[in-house]
Amino acid sequence: MKELRLMKGNEALAEAAIRAGTDAYFGYPITPQSEIIEYLMHENPYERTGMVVLQAESEVAAINMVYGAAACGKRTMTSSSSPGISLKQEGLSYIAGAELPCIVVNIVRGGPGLGTIQPSQSDYFQAVKGGGHGDYKLIVLAPATVQETVDFVKLGYELAFKYRNTVMILSDGIIGQMMEKVELFEQMPRENKDYEWATVGKKPGKDSVIVTSLYLKSEDQEKLNFRLQAKYREIEKAEVRFETIMTEDAEYLFTAFGSCARITRKAMEMARAKGIKVGLVRPISLYPFPVKIFEELAPKVKGILTVEMNAGQMVEDVRLAVNGKTKVEHYGRFGGIIPSPEEILNALEQKIIGG
Amino acid sequence: MSENLIKPENLVYKKTNVLTDKVMHYCPGCGHGTAHRMLAEVIDELGIQEQTIGVAPVGCSVLAYYYFDVDMQEAAHGRATAVATGIKRVFPEKYVFTYQGDGDLAAIGTAETIHACNRGENILIVFINNGIYGMTGGQMAPTTLPGMKSSTSPRGRDVATMGNPLKITEIIATLPGSYYVTRQSVHTPGNARKAKRALKKAMEYQKENKGTCLVEIVSNCPSGWKMTPVESNKWMEENMFPFYPLGDIKVPQ
Ligand SMILES: Cc1ncc(C[n+]2csc(CCOP(=O)(O)OP(=O)(O)O)c2C)c(N)n1
Ligand code: SF4
Numbered sequence: 001m002k003e004l005r006l007m008k009g010n011e012a013l014a015e016a017a018i019r020a021g022t023d024a025y026f027g028y029p030i031t032p033q034s035e036i037i038e039y040l041m042h043e044n045p046y047e048r049t050g051m052v053v054l055q056a057e058s059e060v061a062a063i064n065m066v067y068g069a070a071a072c073g074k075r076t077m078t079s080s081s082s083p084g085i086s087l088k089q090e091g092l093s094y095i096a097g098a099e100l101p102c103i104v105v106n107i108v109r110g111g112p113g114l115g116t117i118q119p120s121q122s123d124y125f126q127a128v129k130g131g132g133h134g135d136y137k138l139i140v141l142a143p144a145t146v147q148e149t150v151d152f153v154k155l156g157y158e159l160a161f162k163y164r165n166t167v168m169i170l171s172d173g174i175i176g177q178m179m180e181k182v183e184l185f186e187q188m189p190r191e192n193k194d195y196e197w198a199t200v201g202k203k204p205g206k207d208s209v210i211v212t213s214l215y216l217k218s219e220d221q222e223k224l225n226f227r228l229q230a231k232y233r234e235i236e237k238a239e240v241r242f243e244t245i246m247t248e249d250a251e252y253l254f255t256a257f258g259s260c261a262r263i264t265r266k267a268m269e270m271a272r273a274k275g276i277k278v279g280l281v282r283p284i285s286l287y288p289f290p291v292k293i294f295e296e297l298a299p300k301v302k303g304i305l306t307v308e309m310n311a312g313q314m315v316e317d318v319r320l321a322v323n324g325k326t327k328v329e330h331y332g333r334f335g336g337i338i339p340s341p342e343e344i345l346n347a348l349e350q351k352i353i354g355g
Numbered sequence: 356m357s358e359n360l361i362k363p364e365n366l367v368y369k370k371t372n373v374l375t376d377k378v379m380h381y382c383p384g385c386g387h388g389t390a391h392r393m394l395a396e397v398i399d400e401l402g403i404q405e406q407t408i409g410v411a412p413v414g415c416s417v418l419a420y421y422y423f424d425v426d427m428q429e430a431a432h433g434r435a436t437a438v439a440t441g442i443k444r445v446f447p448e449k450y451v452f453t454y455q456g457d458g459d460l461a462a463i464g465t466a467e468t469i470h471a472c473n474r475g476e477n478i479l480i481v482f483i484n485n486g487i488y489g490m491t492g493g494q495m496a497p498t499t500l501p502g503m504k505s506s507t508s509p510r511g512r513d514v515a516t517m518g519n520p521l522k523i524t525e526i527i528a529t530l531p532g533s534y535y536v537t538r539q540s541v542h543t544p545g546n547a548r549k550a551k552r553a554l555k556k557a558m559e560y561q562k563e564n565k566g567t568c569l570v571e572i573v574s575n576c577p578s579g580w581k582m583t584p585v586e587s588n589k590w591m592e593e594n595m596f597p598f599y600p601l602g603d604i605k606v607p608q
Contacts, residue, residue, distance in 0.1 A: 024445050052444045056437070057470035064434035064467070068410070068441025071428050076441070094431050199426035199442070201405045201449060210420045212411075212429035 003184045009146045009176040010035035012184070013079070013105065013169075016153035018045045021188040023074035024052040026065040030081045031117040032173035033107035037079070049190055059084035063091030063104075070100040071211040073198030075157055075191065079105035081173075082123050083114060086131075092166060093132030097213025097224070099197070101160035103153065104138070105169045107176040110336040118336025119173030121260060124313035127170045128287040135225055137232045138168045139239060140286040142257040146180035148284075154185060159239060163231055164197070170286060172309070174259035174338065232288075241284035242293055246272070250279030252352055253297060255318055256307040257283050260339070264307045267344035278348065286314070294321035303327040303352035307344050310334050327352065371399040377421045384584020386574030387415060389541040390483060391422050393551040394452070397558055398425065407450040408442050410435045414456035415489040433464025436471035439478045450561055452479040457498040458488045461523040465497075468523065475532030475566035479557045482524065482569055485576040486595060493579035497521040500598055505579070520598065524571045528605035534566035536605040540573045542588045546601075553603075565607065573599050 007015070014036045017025060022045075027037040037055060045051035052069075056062035062078045069076040080088065085106045095102060106127065110120035125131075127140045139159050143149040149171060156167040194200050202208045215221040245265060247253065252271075256264040261282040271278045281297065283290050298304070303326055306315040315330040322328050331347035333339040373395035381387045398407050404425055411419040413432035420427035430438040435453035443451045460468050460482050471478065487505055488494040494507040498520050502511040512520075528536040535557055539550035550572055557568035573595050575587040582590060 024441065026441065054440070054444060056440075057466055060434070061437040061440075061467050061470065064431060064437035065441035065444070067430070067434075068428060068438035069445045070441075071438075072408075072442055072445050074445045076445075090431055091434070098429070199408045199428055200446070201408065202424065202426050204405065208420075208424050209426045210429070211427070212420065214417060214429055 007182050008179050009149050011039045012146050012182050013149050014039035016150040019187045020153045021190040022051050022077050024069040025077045026054050026056050026062040027078050028056050028059045028062050030084045032176050033079050033081045059087035063088040066102050070102045071199055073195040077103040081107045081109045082111050089132035093134050094213050096136035098211050099164040101164050103156040103167050108172040116336040120309050122310040127168050138166045140168045140170050142170045142286050144258050144261050146182045172259050236288040240288050240290045242290035243282040245280040247279035250277050251302050252278040253301050253304040255281045260307055260309050266341035270345050289317045291321040298322040298325035305348050305352050306330045308332045371396045373399045373404050373424050375424045382578045384577045386541050390572050394554050397555045403450050410439045410453040412455040412459040414459045419454050433459050437467045440471055440476050443478050454481045457484045457496045461497040461521050472527045472567040473530045473532045477561050477564050480569040482571040483574050484571055485574045487576050487579040489576045489579045532566050535568040537603045538571040538601050
């Protein structure tokens with residue numbers, strides 16, 4: 001049954017994981033996302049659906065448990081925050097090479113190093129450009145609300161299994177920690193499917209299934225890479241997601257993702273009240289990046305300001321998409337500082353309108 | 356003449372179906388091949404080929420999945436027991452094993468190894484201890500003996516600066532999660548038969564969900580040790596066995 005509840009982002013995500021028919025979750029505590037595993041342990045989903053929840057000894061172990069369970073064709077998930085996601089990079093690369101489906105959640109906190117437990121968006125590069133070794137991509141979804149966090153778990157499995165690819169939900173401490181009204185989808189059954197690529201035990205008369213990312217011959221390794229790249233092109237065609245707000249008559253554009261897009265929307269409304277015609281593009285899929293909408297809007301506006309809680313990461317993708325057709329500037333706060341709508345509006349006036 | 360001999364009733368020994376016909380890449384005289392065969396025969400005799408999922412390591416046995424005719428996964432270096440945990444937790448009714456070298460299991464994968472055993476994951480760990488990194492060309496391993504030469508301890512392992520060999524099997528035996536821990540070898544027919552019995556017991560315990568079983572096989576690495584196969588087996592008996600004595604370390608009460 002669909003259900004309306006007031007929930008914290010992290011807890012809603014955990015509930016969505018159970019309802020999406022997750023077979024196994026492996027995690028390791030880290031602020032600001034420990035509520036995910038705490039909620040799961042508290043809910044005892046093994047009783048509810050048979051879902052396995054295990055606290056691993058490290059993020060390294062957790063992502064490799066994900067590898068093992070995902071390679072059995074199971075719906076598998078892990079979550080962490082920035083320092084822990086760094087540790088998972090080796091596993092993510094192996095999962096990409098072995099073409100396994102899974103969901104990895106990053107409730108981003110400020111870095112580098114141990115950094116701060118306060119929210120940040122400074123893992124954008126790591127999420128969309130790789131982070132582990134080799135040429136690979138994660139499908140990256142950036143929720144701006146608790147509702148989207150929940151919906152992206154369900155969507156995440158659909159995409160992960162459609163493309164046999166990791167889906168990363170790139171959220172942050174703001175959305176993870178805040179309480180909002182959320183509509184929970186109905187409990188979905190855990191699938192019990194035998195995928196032909198999964199290790200479920202050798203079938204009589206058939207070849208054994210091998211899950212590996214090792215191709216010692218260069219030709220074979222190149223073949224894998226061609227296959228991966230073809231898959232990424234397909235994803236770039238079919239899975240772009242974004243939202244535009246008041247872009248029809250816009251002379252200027254804001255662009256921001258996740259929690260930062262909500263603050264930027266407020267700045268947009270303040271600008272509109274002052275008579276500045278500004279719109280907002282909110283990329284939802286950070287990979288694949290919504291290139292086309294920027295190509296389309298760039299010639300129509302006098303400038304674009306990207307607002308990020310980092311030192312300027314998504315701005316590089318915006319500049320690539322805009323390709324010199326209009327001015328693109330970045331405004332960011334970092335280290336856990338959340339920009340105010342006033343300072344964002346001020347940045348628009350200084351860097352784009354006045355600049 | 357030979358046609359008369361090749362009859363089922365005359366058959367005394369044949370290659371198990373759980374090994375494929377692929378030509379193994381192991382160096383001549385290396386223990387890996389024999390260890391593979393013992394494990395494959397156990398899987399065959401227990402009739403569990405279709406219920407078995409194996410995990411290959413990074414090391415010389417990285418391609419073990421070409422030789423065992425069971426479904427297998429290739430793990431990152433050292434992470435085999437974490438991968439096996441993932442498999443076993445979603446498939447508690449299957450038989451899951453890892454096959455790992457000493458660098459994989461006792462250096463880079465120490466945390467994963469200890470914690471899987473401490474949780475008592477119902478898996479079989481086959482641990483090939485050859486005291487060296489075979490695959491990467493004979494560097495020092497956590498199990499390299501004091502004074503033993505390797506490409507990264509060319510004057511012999513100096514324990515004062517390079518640390519001591521790690522008896523990880525003894526450590527694992529102290530953990531409540533481990534159920535059956537034994538050290539074997541496969542360098543003579545007698546030893547290989549004993550090792551096979553140990554592997555069989557371990558697989559049978561897995562069916563009863565008793566906890567982690569670890570079978571260490573002290574093995575040779577003629578290439579890394581720079582010896583002939585015969586010399587390497589002699590050297591192993593004289594040097595490895597005194598430090599890593601064969602026999603059961605933890606047996607079910
Ligand atoms: C993360 C990582 N570090 C290092 C290596 C290189 N490497 C491959 S195998 C190996 C050691 C293998 O030794 P061991 O586990 O003892 O197995 P053996 O080859 O002796 O059977 C190393 C260091 C790697 N593949 N991955
Ligand atoms: S390098 Fe050593 S362990 Fe590896 S196959 Fe050769 S002899 Fe065996």
